Amino acid sequence: MKAAVILLPGLNRDRDMIAAITRISGQPPVTVWQTDTTIPDVDLIIVPGGFSYGDYLRCGAIAARMPFMKALQEKAAQGVKVMGVCNGFQILLEGGLLPGALMRNASLKFVCREVELEVSNASTAFTGGYAQGQIIRCPVAHHDGNYFADEATLKRLQDDNRIAFRYANGTNPNGSIDDIAGILNAEGNVLGMMPHPENLIEQAHGGDDGRALFESALGLVAA
Amino acid sequence: MKINNTAPITDELIAAHGLKPDEYERILSLIGREPSFTELGIFSAMWNEHCSYKSSKKWLRTLPTTGPQVIHGPGENAGVVDIGDGECVIFKMESHNHPSYIEPYQGAATGVGGILRDVFTMGARPIAAMNALRFGEPEHSKTRHLVHGVVSGVGGYGNSFGVPTVGGEVEFNARYNGNCLVNAFAAGIAKTDAIFLSEAKGVGLPIVYLGAKTGRDGVGGATMASAEFDETIEEKRPTVQVGDPFTEKCLLEACLELMKTGAVIAIQDMGAAGLTCSAVEMGAKGDLGVELILDDVPVREDHMSAYEMMLSESQERMLMVLDPAKEEEAKAIFVKWGLDFAIVGKTTDDLRFRVMHQGEEVANLPIKELGDEAPEYDRPWIEPGVWNPMASSEFPEAEDYGQAVLTMLGSANLSSRRWVWEQYDTLIQGNSLQLPGGDAGVVRVDGHDTKALAFSSDVTPRYCEADAFEGGKQAVAECWRNITATGAEPLASTDNLNFGNPERPEIMGQFVKAVEGIGAACSALNFPIVSGNVSLYNETFGEAILPTPTIAGVGILPDWNQMARIGTMKDGDHVFLLGGDGSHLGQSIYLEIMHQRADGPPPPVDLAIEKRNGDFVRSAIRNGQVTSCHDLSDGGLAIALAEMCIASGKGMEINPGEADLAHALLFGEDQARYVVTIPDADANFFAINAETAGIPFRDLGIVGGDALTLTGIVSTTISVADMRNAHENWFPQYMSAEQAPIAAE
Numbered sequence: 001m002k003a004a005v006i007l008l009p010g011l012n013r014d015r016d017m018i019a020a021i022t023r024i025s026g027q028p029p030v031t032v033w034q035t036d037t038t039i040p041d042v043d044l045i046i047v048p049g050g051f052s053y054g055d056y057l058r059c060g061a062i063a064a065r066m067p068f069m070k071a072l073q074e075k076a077a078q079g080v081k082v083m084g085v086c087n088g089f090q091i092l093l094e095g096g097l098l099p100g101a102l103m104r105n106a107s108l109k110f111v112c113r114e115v116e117l118e119v120s121n122a123s124t125a126f127t128g129g130y131a132q133g134q135i136i137r138c139p140v141a142h143h144d145g146n147y148f149a150d151e152a153t154l155k156r157l158q159d160d161n162r163i164a165f166r167y168a169n170g171t172n173p174n175g176s177i178d179d180i181a182g183i184l185n186a187e188g189n190v191l192g193m194m195p196h197p198e199n200l201i202e203q204a205h206g207g208d209d210g211r212a213l214f215e216s217a218l219g220l221v222a223a
Numbered sequence: 224m225k226i227n228n229t230a231p232i233t234d235e236l237i238a239a240h241g242l243k244p245d246e247y248e249r250i251l252s253l254i255g256r257e258p259s260f261t262e263l264g265i266f267s268a269m270w271n272e273h274c275s276y277k278s279s280k281k282w283l284r285t286l287p288t289t290g291p292q293v294i295h296g297p298g299e300n301a302g303v304v305d306i307g308d309g310e311c312v313i314f315k316m317e318s319h320n321h322p323s324y325i326e327p328y329q330g331a332a333t334g335v336g337g338i339l340r341d342v343f344t345m346g347a348r349p350i351a352a353m354n355a356l357r358f359g360e361p362e363h364s365k366t367r368h369l370v371h372g373v374v375s376g377v378g379g380y381g382n383s384f385g386v387p388t389v390g391g392e393v394e395f396n397a398r399y400n401g402n403c404l405v406n407a408f409a410a411g412i413a414k415t416d417a418i419f420l421s422e423a424k425g426v427g428l429p430i431v432y433l434g435a436k437t438g439r440d441g442v443g444g445a446t447m448a449s450a451e452f453d454e455t456i457e458e459k460r461p462t463v464q465v466g467d468p469f470t471e472k473c474l475l476e477a478c479l480e481l482m483k484t485g486a487v488i489a490i491q492d493m494g495a496a497g498l499t500c501s502a503v504e505m506g507a508k509g510d511l512g513v514e515l516i517l518d519d520v521p522v523r524e525d526h527m528s529a530y531e532m533m534l535s536e537s538q539e540r541m542l543m544v545l546d547p548a549k550e551e552e553a554k555a556i557f558v559k560w561g562l563d564f565a566i567v568g569k570t571t572d573d574l575r576f577r578v579m580h581q582g583e584e585v586a587n588l589p590i591k592e593l594g595d596e597a598p599e600y601d602r603p604w605i606e607p608g609v610w611n612p613m614a615s616s617e618f619p620e621a622e623d624y625g626q627a628v629l630t631m632l633g634s635a636n637l638s639s640r641r642w643v644w645e646q647y648d649t650l651i652q653g654n655s656l657q658l659p660g661g662d663a664g665v666v667r668v669d670g671h672d673t674k675a676l677a678f679s680s681d682v683t684p685r686y687c688e689a690d691a692f693e694g695g696k697q698a699v700a701e702c703w704r705n706i707t708a709t710g711a712e713p714l715a716s717t718d719n720l721n722f723g724n725p726e727r728p729e730i731m732g733q734f735v736k737a738v739e740g741i742g743a744a745c746s747a748l749n750f751p752i753v754s755g756n757v758s759l760y761n762e763t764f765g766e767a768i769l770p771t772p773t774i775a776g777v778g779i780l781p782d783w784n785q786m787a788r789i790g791t792m793k794d795g796d797h798v799f800l801l802g803g804d805g806s807h808l809g810q811s812i813y814l815e816i817m818h819q820r821a822d823g824p825p826p827p828v829d830l831a832i833e834k835r836n837g838d839f840v841r842s843a844i845r846n847g848q849v850t851s852c853h854d855l856s857d858g859g860l861a862i863a864l865a866e867m868c869i870a871s872g873k874g875m876e877i878n879p880g881e882a883d884l885a886h887a888l889l890f891g892e893d894q895a896r897y898v899v900t901i902p903d904a905d906a907n908f909f910a911i912n913a914e915t916a917g918i919p920f921r922d923l924g925i926v927g928g929d930a931l932t933l934t935g936i937v938s939t940t941i942s943v944a945d946m947r948n949a950h951e952n953w954f955p956q957y958m959s960a961e962q963a964p965i966a967a968e
Contacts, residue, residue, distance in 0.1 A: 010469045012385025016653040051383040054469025141648045
């Protein structure tokens with residue numbers, strides 16, 4: 001399985017993401033620059049975290065209007081797996097690949113700490129390596145991770161089992177509605193999440209709870 | 224429209240530029256005529272305290288700065304130290320005190336931005352940051368506002384740039400009511416054969432301006448930072464720069480790409496005094512002249528005068544000498560990253576600093592005298608007084624020792640700093656092995672299976688106030704000890720010397736003695752100073768800060784699998800105290816918190832014992848005997864044990880030993896001490912080793928349960944949950960409390 005990582009000015013967890021994919025899959029991902037109008041044939045496209053375009057205007061808003069986005073939307077429509085983490089999640093929302101919005105944290109402060117996540121749907125292309133309802137550790141690091149959707153959208157996400165991860169055991173760090181940490185599109189091939197599984201994949205990170213997510217998305221374990 | 228570059232040079236104008244009459248006389252005799260307005264600005268920028276180190280240079284020269292591990296010591300943008308395998312760590316600490324007090328968010332943010340640039344201008348990718356912050360007393364009307372702004376500013380810049388903050392300090396004291404301290408540290412890693420310096424080489428080569436455009440922000444910032452504060456402080460807000468971490472991140476990537484092309488002959492970031500300082504430094508170091516054409520400088524605003532362009536401290540800018548053969552390749556990189564790339568001048572062979580604007584020469588000055596031959600003072604100083612020894616029996620005991628531990632843990636200065644460091648990205652880059660909250664931050668070195676670097680920043684200003692020499696020694700010793708407590712070998716350090724007005728002999732005396740102490744400790748511990756920064760004039764209405772010589776250090780761990788942490792002890796482990804029982808209460812935090820006293824001499828530092836004990840602890844950690852380790856500092860043994868219990872979630876049953884006075888045994892701040900936990904099976908062996916090495920030790924007790932139980936001289940049980948509550952609650956409660964009404968000042 002091949003992966004691609006989108007590179008944009010101001011992203012800063014691109015190197016973490018590339019390192020994680022390389023370590024887990026044994027091969028480095030291809031990279032796609034902001035102005036590229038095509039994305040190579042890969043099985044998984046990742047939009048990593050950071051502060052693309054300085055978070056100016058609105059997190060992810062400028063990224064969603066750059067040339068790569070049209071290519072990303074096309075790939076997603078073709079069923080290629082797409083995963084956005086942190087700023088990548090914000091970018092997928094702004095690009096219309098996922099519903100809802102990410103607002104400033106309820107604390108109004110940047111927060112970097114480890115939280116607990118419940119795997120709310122283990123039957124997806126991204127979460128098959130986990131057990132349904134499993135509680136995993138995962139770090140967060142963001143200023144704008146407070147997920148919000150209107151009532152109808154939220155109900156659809158809940159009813160269609162499109163909430164992949166929820167903050168568990170009172171660890172919701174940002175005030176997200178229904179403790180939402182990660183959601184899927186209707187087709188199940190696009191995942192957006194605020195936490196950083198790429199920072200918890202090996203002993204040096206103090207644990208490897210994030211690893212199964214990549215193993216599932218990269219097809220290294222049976223989904 | 225022709226922009227006016229002239230102004231009459233009056234006495235008032237000269238004084239407003241922070242130039243003393245004798246300094247102006249020196250200018251006149253140097254150039255043989257009255258300087259132009261632009262030239263006056265250039266002299267003011269180069270000769271202020273902040274840029275010229277004119278009061279401190281004489282003393283800084285006495286510091287030990289060399290060693291087999293040191294590749295570049297002070298004099299470059301940052302110090303460079305060998306870490307093996309063809310790589311080096313490049314690091315420095317720098318203050319942004321004055322701007323942070325005037326405008327806390329931007330002041331702190333640009334402090335972080337400036338130190339990161341110092342590191343990557345040398346070719347290193349930043350891998351770790353720390354911040355040593357000092358604020359006024361919590362009750363002061365400005366403190367909460369400053370804490371909030373500074374912490375947000377540090378996080379806002381560092382998080383967006385993408386460097387993990389792995390350590391630092393936050394301290395409160397009334398002596399910082401009028402001047403907060405923001406000391407920012409950054410470290411990066413580079414290839415030893417690809418280090419970039421500022422020394423220009425070659426005549427007639429293009430000088431290229433890189434990065435963000437020049438605006439009017441920060442004009443006169445370095446001069447502002449070289450003066451005391453008074454009632455005009457609010458008028459100084461425009462001298463604070465405005466940071467843009469997005470541009471800095473792009474500049475980092477563009478510069479590292481550019482450096483790989485071979486296009487860079489010399490490079491210098493624009494920090495204090497912006498274009499002036501960077502151009503003069505490159506020329507003066509390379510024994511070359513520099514000619515700048517200001518009409519070619521990318522500007523953000525119309526009608527900027529030569530004076531404004533030369534003194535602007537707009538952020539995220541670099542100046543480089545380019546290999547002309549690589550111009551197109553170099554330019555393409557900056558276009559890709561959306562940054563400016565403009566040829567704004569050339570190197571010359573006449574040792575003049577010439578500035579052209581609108582077809583006219585607005586400055587023509589001797590470059591060496593501006594730069595490395597700036598004025599230097601031997602300011603008068605007096606030996607600070609020191610305390611007579613005071614026996615512990617002269618200090619009152621605590622009424623209830625269990626309550627005292629909780630009170631101290633929940634105090635402004637000993638409580639957890641989690642509220643602060645959770646606003647910093649501590650995990651980015653995926654290499655953080657130890658986060659803030661332990662003895663030192665530890666980051667693994669990319670591309671190596673086992674190598675890691677440890678970082679710590681320390682100083683105890685109340686010790687320095689009581690005895691500047693011992694306090695200077697102690698700052699170095701504590702930094703060295705914190706690094707050692709992880710199992711790392713301390714390599715080298717950087718100093719950030721924050722003091723009051725050096726024109727007052729008693730302040731200059733503090734500076735002189737502190738530097739002497741730092742030098743003695745760095746020599747004894749083989750911990751050379753490879754970079755640093757001096758911040759003087761930290762005074763408001765004539766009241767100076769506590770003398771605060773912050774020391775930040777770097778150590779190396781060959782194998783992070785053999786690394787100690789504060790909270791990894793196991794049930795049944797033996798708890799050992801190494802280095803002797805507590806006895807010294809002078810200047811202790813116990814006195815400060817429990818009795819609101821600050822008297823007695825600070826604990827003396829015996830550097831030979833410090834080294835012996837530290838070397839023993841490091842070797843025990845590397846031999847895999849130690850399950851957790853913590854150094855003893857503020858609060859002595861009892862607070863160290865409490866912190867280990869909180870970090871591990873485990874209790875301990877402890878008998879601290881026999882003594883006449885429980886307070887000295889529990890809270891004495893005697894130096895060169897550690898607590899380690901050792902598995903039961905190794906405890907005898909460890910004790911024999913300690914005895915053989917001549918290290919005083921005490922088997923204090925056993926890890927287990929959910930409370931810290933003290934027996935013997937005091938009998939008390941404190942639950943880990945209560946200790947954690949006390950420790951964790953102070954900061955968030957303080958910051959969320961309503962702002963108290965502004966007290967009459």
